[in-house]
Amino acid sequence: MAATLYIVATPIGNLEDMTLRALRVLKEVAVIAAEDTRHSRKLLSHYGIGTPLVACHEHNEEARSAQLLARLQGGESVALISDAGTPAISDPGFLLVRRCRAAGVEVVAVPGPSALTAALSVAGLPCHRFAFEGFLPPKKKAREDFLLTLRDEPRTLVFYEAPHRLQVTLEAVARIFGRQRQVAVARELTKKHEELFTGSAEEAIAHFADGAVRGEIVLLIAPAEKSAADIEDVPTALARLCGEESLPPSELVRRAAKATGVPRSEVYQEYLRWKNNRAE
Template identity: 55%
Template structure:
């Protein structure tokens, strides 16, 4: 029988966020593939876990995936962890998971901390749908191009950014998305100096510009773009649909209310006024 690949989430700051299940699994597997073995050893030492570590990062992912796959096919259980949070989410890991799927090696998630979800949970922005963009491009033009694609999105956008680029990124957001764009910026989540800013983009730029320095991991969240103003007024759309369709007044009222984003009763009153004129 093949072994199992466990994709294990680890704390993004506070070591107390480790789950009981994650501690148990890391202690039971034959090997832990870690993004930075020196960093991960501190976590394992904290919980008294002596399992052997092996490096697995961006620069050796392809070759290491094949090595780990051989061991999994030989019956060993292996855990995959990143420096912080959930592996494969803007972190190495997907190549190994993909190879496991191709070779029918079981992959099991051990859920836990994620900066994306932690940030969204306290941002006060809509989360019925959201889009995760990972790390923003370091180069200005590439970053601005990405933000231009975000400008008209109707879902909350989530992205990571380095502290030394935050002010430039906020300036681009103000320029491209508007000074009144709603933003939330989570810094140092779960750590001693955790901070959340929630407000308008211009206010965020002003607030962070006043600081001598900005440190720590950052999650930037952009609120959805406001709905576009209707091309026609309620009365104009009522007349347009009455003249160009065979819909009943009842059906027209419903459609206009949906399109205009207003109560059906308001549209109904407008329709009565138009019918009296006719």
């Protein structure tokens, strides 16, 4: 019988963020697949975990995933961890997960720390809808071309960024999104020198202009603002969508929420009132 692949989140900084369940799983599995065994060995040593480690990173995931799948099909459970946070989120793991699911091997999440959700929770930007875009292209033209495609995005944008590229990225954001577009820069989350900057793109450029920036970076950009004339109210959006095509209520509510920027739960309540008014 095939065993289980556990996708285990590990601390992004503060080691106290390790969950009790994660500790138990890492002790019980036959092997831990780690992005960097040297880095992960420090974490395991801190908690007295002696489970064998094997490397599974972007350069060997193709071959390693086949080996780990064979072990899983042979009855050995495996845990996958990355250097920090949740595996497969801008980290190795996707290929292994996909192969296991295709082969009928059970894949179980052991949730925990994530720089993405940690930054969203404290930034003070709208987070009922957001788009995670991972790392921006390192080269200037590719980076700016990509940002141009997102200029009118109605959701909060979230990126990971390397510290040595933060300043040029903020300058690109100011040029493309406008110098007054609100941003948040979360640096070294949960660590000793944790910092959260919030303000305009112009203010962020000035703030980070002094000295070298260090640590892991999460960059958030506020949604594009629509003028009052561009924003439909919910009843108008519902009436328009009903007039365009026949839609089931769930799809109607989903599209109206997207068009208005109103949370789906609120749109649904408005839909019920709108429906009753039409019936009358």
